[in-house]
Amino acid sequence: MTTAGTVTGKSYDQVFCGLGEPLDLKRAQVEASRCFYCYDAPCIEACPTGIDIPSFIRKIGNGNVRGAALDILGSNILGGTCARACPVETLCQQACVREASEEKPVEIGLLQRYATDEFFKSGEKPFRQAKSTGKSVAVIGAGPAGLSAAHRLALLGNSVTIFEAKEKAGGLNEYGLAPYKMTDDFAQKEVAFVMSVGGIKIEHGKALGLDLKITDLTSKFDAVFLGVGLGAVNRLGIPGEAAEGVLDAAKFIEKIRQVKDLAKIPVARNVVVIGGGNTAVDIAIQMKKLGAEFVTIAYRRGVEQMGATHHEQELAQTHGVLIKTFVKPVGIVSANGKATGIELEYTALDGAGKLVGTGTKFTLPAEQIFKAIGQTLDSENLVASAPDLKFQGGKVSVNADFSTNLAKVFAGGDCTGVGEDLTVTAVQQGKLAAEAIHVKLGGSLESLPNAVLGRGN
Amino acid sequence: MADLTCKIAGVKSPNPFWLASAPPTDKKYNVERAFKAGWGGVVWKTLGEDPHVVNVSSRYGGVDLNGNRMMGLNNIELITDRPLEVNLREITEVKREWPERAMIVSLMVPCEEESWKKILKRVDQTGADGIELNFGCPHGMSERGMGAAVGQVPEYVEMVTRWCKQNTRMPVFVKLTPNITDVRIPARVAKAGGADAVSLINTINSIVSIDLDAMAPTPVVGGKGTHGGYCGPAVKPIALNMVAEISRDPLTRGLPISGIGGIGNWRDAAEFISLGCGSVQVCTAAMHYGFKIVSDMTDGLSNWMDSKGYKNLDAFMGRAVPNVKNWNELDLNFKTIAKIRQDECINCGLCYIACEDTSHQSISVTNRKYEVIEEECVGCNLCALICPVDCISMVPQETGMPYLPWTKHPNNPMRVS
Numbered sequence: 125m126t127t128a129g130t131v132t133g134k135s136y137d138q139v140f141c142g143l144g145e146p147l148d149l150k151r152a153q154v155e156a157s158r159c160f161y162c163y164d165a166p167c168i169e170a171c172p173t174g175i176d177i178p179s180f181i182r183k184i185g186n187g188n189v190r191g192a193a194l195d196i197l198g199s200n201i202l203g204g205t206c207a208r209a210c211p212v213e214t215l216c217q218q219a220c221v222r223e224a225s226e227e228k229p230v231e232i233g234l235l236q237r238y239a240t241d242e243f244f245k246s247g248e249k250p251f252r253q254a255k256s257t258g259k260s261v262a263v264i265g266a267g268p269a270g271l272s273a274a275h276r277l278a279l280l281g282n283s284v285t286i287f288e289a290k291e292k293a294g295g296l297n298e299y300g301l302a303p304y305k306m307t308d309d310f311a312q313k314e315v316a317f318v319m320s321v322g323g324i325k326i327e328h329g330k331a332l333g334l335d336l337k338i339t340d341l342t343s344k345f346d347a348v349f350l351g352v353g354l355g356a357v358n359r360l361g362i363p364g365e366a367a368e369g370v371l372d373a374a375k376f377i378e379k380i381r382q383v384k385d386l387a388k389i390p391v392a393r394n395v396v397v398i399g400g401g402n403t404a405v406d407i408a409i410q411m412k413k414l415g416a417e418f419v420t421i422a423y424r425r426g427v428e429q430m431g432a433t434h435h436e437q438e439l440a441q442t443h444g445v446l447i448k449t450f451v452k453p454v455g456i457v458s459a460n461g462k463a464t465g466i467e468l469e470y471t472a473l474d475g476a477g478k479l480v481g482t483g484t485k486f487t488l489p490a491e492q493i494f495k496a497i498g499q500t501l502d503s504e505n506l507v508a509s510a511p512d513l514k515f516q517g518g519k520v521s522v523n524a525d526f527s528t529n530l531a532k533v534f535a536g537g538d539c540t541g542v543g544e545d546l547t548v549t550a551v552q553q554g555k556l557a558a559e560a561i562h563v564k565l566g567g568s569l570e571s572l573p574n575a576v577l578g579r580g581n
Numbered sequence: 582m583a584d585l586t587c588k589i590a591g592v593k594s595p596n597p598f599w600l601a602s603a604p605p606t607d608k609k610y611n612v613e614r615a616f617k618a619g620w621g622g623v624v625w626k627t628l629g630e631d632p633h634v635v636n637v638s639s640r641y642g643g644v645d646l647n648g649n650r651m652m653g654l655n656n657i658e659l660i661t662d663r664p665l666e667v668n669l670r671e672i673t674e675v676k677r678e679w680p681e682r683a684m685i686v687s688l689m690v691p692c693e694e695e696s697w698k699k700i701l702k703r704v705d706q707t708g709a710d711g712i713e714l715n716f717g718c719p720h721g722m723s724e725r726g727m728g729a730a731v732g733q734v735p736e737y738v739e740m741v742t743r744w745c746k747q748n749t750r751m752p753v754f755v756k757l758t759p760n761i762t763d764v765r766i767p768a769r770v771a772k773a774g775g776a777d778a779v780s781l782i783n784t785i786n787s788i789v790s791i792d793l794d795a796m797a798p799t800p801v802v803g804g805k806g807t808h809g810g811y812c813g814p815a816v817k818p819i820a821l822n823m824v825a826e827i828s829r830d831p832l833t834r835g836l837p838i839s840g841i842g843g844i845g846n847w848r849d850a851a852e853f854i855s856l857g858c859g860s861v862q863v864c865t866a867a868m869h870y871g872f873k874i875v876s877d878m879t880d881g882l883s884n885w886m887d888s889k890g891y892k893n894l895d896a897f898m899g900r901a902v903p904n905v906k907n908w909n910e911l912d913l914n915f916k917t918i919a920k921i922r923q924d925e926c927i928n929c930g931l932c933y934i935a936c937e938d939t940s941h942q943s944i945s946v947t948n949r950k951y952e953v954i955e956e957e958c959v960g961c962n963l964c965a966l967i968c969p970v971d972c973i974s975m976v977p978q979e980t981g982m983p984y985l986p987w988t989k990h991p992n993n994p995m996r997v998s
């Protein structure tokens with residue numbers, strides 16, 4: 125492969141320094157003063173975890189940063205990651221009334237980052253496990269959903285054991301989110317903060333289906349929460365897919381996130397990314413930052429249909445990534461088993477609005493081709509572990525309270541069929557499932573309002 | 582173009598914008614920069630007897646609002662801390678070099694006729710256009726029996742004013758303190774003592790904040806603080822009321838007024854002039870932004886006057902005074918109702934919650950659409966004041982009812998029919 129990488133001698137954080145400049149106190153207060161403190165604010169409704177946004181912003185403005193941070197963390201224990209990773213332009217900031225009136229919403233994401241960063245600097249651990257309920261819950265997966273569920277369960281007095289297949293906790297916070305969003309080992313710092321509540325144990329290297337069975341867990345624990353995310357990748361289904369250089373974007377990002385020496389990451393001169401979502405944008409930008417010369421995102425529909433937000437598309441473009449729309453891959457060109465290019469066909473919408481190939485094809489040189497066409501549930505293990513577990517559309521089927529068809533078993537996050545596949549949604553689902561579990565086990569939620577403000581139980 | 586020339590109590594200046602007696606007028610260097618920038622006149626920083634006073638370090642405290650700096654300023658400075666001789670020499674030089682600008686000299690000496698006679702003689706020789714008696718300084722000097730300590734005793738105000746009138750050729754401006762209950766009293770006695778004009782307001786006694794680490798008032802001076810004088814945008818409403826009270830008082834009507842307090846732009850100035858002021862004085866705004874702001878003040882005022890057809894300051898001076906009434910003269914049959922312009926509404930809900938929680942439950946909400954319940958609206962203006970995008974208007978209603986003041990209202994046991 126032609127290697128174009130030129131990052132030798134630079135640290136991870138130097139290559140992937142944060143993109144959105146964090147605010148300092150002055151700028152945070154000026155920005156906070158832009159919030160109208162709306163009644164029944166639309167931004168709160170737009171936040172999947174329901175953070176009381178005007179309240180925390182007002183607290184920043186009044187110099188009560190601790191209060192602001194606890195408002196955030198009480199609703200969203202991973203508020204720090206969400207401040208970095210949430211597509212705010214389609215969530216809270218989209219709903220801000222200033223967006224409607226002047227197309228310049230309050231910078232809620234940056235303000236949230238300011239409050240949580242400042243608070244974490246203090247080193248305070250405000251949350252404490254409540255008096256023991258005597259119940260114990262198994263949580264599978266230490267991603268956002270699992271961590272959020274575990275934290276809320278512990279806060280309510282339950283004892284929690286997390287079983288995590290990987291060596292580190294954090295799920296895609298550690299292995300998936302773009303490195304430029306998560307500099308300074310933030311994911312691990314945040315995991316430590318979550319664990320500081322007490323009453324949570326993590327067992328690493330324990331994979332459900334391989335090392336554990338749901339049926340064993342349900343007999344040993346009072347309840348089980350599944351937060352296994354999406355482990356498998358969709359196939360392109362085109363000839364030549366097995367060639368060397370055809371890669372899974374999410375897995376490759378995982379490698380980038382974990383590698384000690386970035387110079388060890390192979391970087392091609394010509395890179396093509398297939399897909400139109402955030403993962404496609406993330407891998408494209410990262411390859412560009414690592415030194416790839418020509419990076420093209422090939423997406424089969426138009427920019428409006430892309431899963432990546434407008435902001436992210438722009439970010440890709442300002443990094444020199446070419447976004448080519450209305451093209452679909454039809455074959456991989458390879459020599460000696462190594463990819464050298466990709467054959468694409470132009471697409472168009474037919475009269476009925478259906479996407480069809482036009483028959484016109486062209487080839488782009490590409491020594492690395494990334495598949496970023498969505499993750500799917502790696503259900504093999506799950507089925508092996510619990511043959512009766514019900515699936516829907518390839519994902520774990522859940523009821524409104526995140527219970528599954530199996531008694532005692534709940535699920536949340538990407539592995540379920542509900543909600544968008546976002547960190548913030550996973551956090552909310554883990555939190556709601558935890559509350560449902562607690563109530564099901566005979567507990568009450570009465571102490572929550574004080575507990576989430578770090579006022580003990 | 583409107584004529585901005587100003588004449589008050591015999592003092593002329595090319596425009597009505599003067600710098601108030603304060604640090605911006607402390608010395609020749611500043612005053613010349615101010616005149617170059619276009620200020621119509623200055624009231625020189627208050628002079629006192631030698632030996633000159635000494636100031637503390639850490640002198641000002643500010644009040645911010647929602648990230649905006651210094652909507653209020655407080656100071657614990659005293660009068661000039663330079664020798665009298667130096668000030669008098671510089672005043673003479675500046676007046677000689679800028680003859681057409683107003684040069685008023687602010688004075689504060691002990692409450693003895695000899696002291697006043699002595700200083701007046703020397704100020705007379707500078708060629709200054711007038712003097713201003715500083716009866717207002719609320720801190721420091723008042724502890725020594727000067728400033729507000731004089732301004733708060735009507736007999737002293739009248740006495741000192743009279744001494745001055747008898748001992749100088751120059752017009753006498755009496756600068757009033759707002760730290761009293763009824764500002765009309767000192768204005769009346771100033772007039773009785775022969776004052777040519779009053780200037781108001783001086784600063785308001787205040788503690789702007791407590792430093793919660795030092796547990797002391799700000800500005801903190803070595804761990805301690807003291808009350809100071811408050812000024813800036815925050816005091817304008819208080820100043821306007823005091824000016825209006827003097828303007829409409831039959832006993833002082835016609836007494837020239839130099840308006841001071843929170844003036845930061847031409848619009849503020851126009852408001853003071855409409856309440857009867859012949860000139861206006863500015864301190865905080867200049868300290869905040871520098872002397873250049875006078876350019877917007879002069880051409881802003883001139884453009885507004887042109888748009889209204891006012892040819893000179895006299896054309897609108899005091900125009901608002903007849904409309905300042907006592908409450909019991911207001912029409913109780915007047916009715917106004919809030920109207921929300923739906924196409925401009927951003928659905929923030931602030932009008933709703935304000936009316937619902939704290940007023941008259943006159944705004945309804947369905948799916949984030951906010952509507953005024955006209956029968957319930959008392960026309961208090963709250964929603965219109967709150968709306969961040971200003972999409973609520975108060976619409977006066979045609980009631981067909983006659984003028985009905987409280988003095989005639991059936992609910993008034995003391996009504997006159």
Ligand SMILES: Cc1cc2nc3c(=O)[nH]c(=O)nc-3n(C[C@H](O)[C@H](O)[C@H](O)COP(=O)(O)OP(=O)(O)OC[C@H]3O[C@@H](n4cnc5c(N)ncnc54)[C@H](O)[C@@H]3O)c2cc1C
Binds near residue numbers: 211402403539548
């Ligand atoms: C490349 C990429 C970039 C993304 N960028 C963003 C972004 O910028 N913003 C955003 O909001 N969202 C982003 N997402 C989506 C977001 O990361 C996910 O929605 C979120 O992490 C889902 O959380 P989860 O806990 O459900 O699953 P995961 O984060 O996937 O965590 C699942 C955990 O379970 C463990 N696990 C899996 N199987 C087993 C098993 N059998 N036994 C035990 N443990 C198991 C895994 O090791 C992992 O730790 C991105 C996703 C990808 C792939």
Ligand SMILES: Cc1cc2nc3c(=O)[nH]c(=O)nc-3n(C[C@H](O)[C@H](O)[C@H](O)COP(=O)(O)O)c2cc1C
Binds near residue numbers: 715841842
């Ligand atoms: C730092 C400072 C010093 C002042 N010194 C004097 C003074 O020596 N004599 C005086 O008559 N007024 C003094 N004042 C009051 C101002 O002249 C003016 O009356 C007051 O600040 C209100 O106007 P403003 O709101 O434009 O600042 C001082 C004000 C400040 C801020």
Ligand code: SF4
Binds near residue numbers: 158167178220230232
């Ligand atoms: S919508 Fe915007 S202005 Fe209103 S409360 Fe939320 S952040 Fe503040």
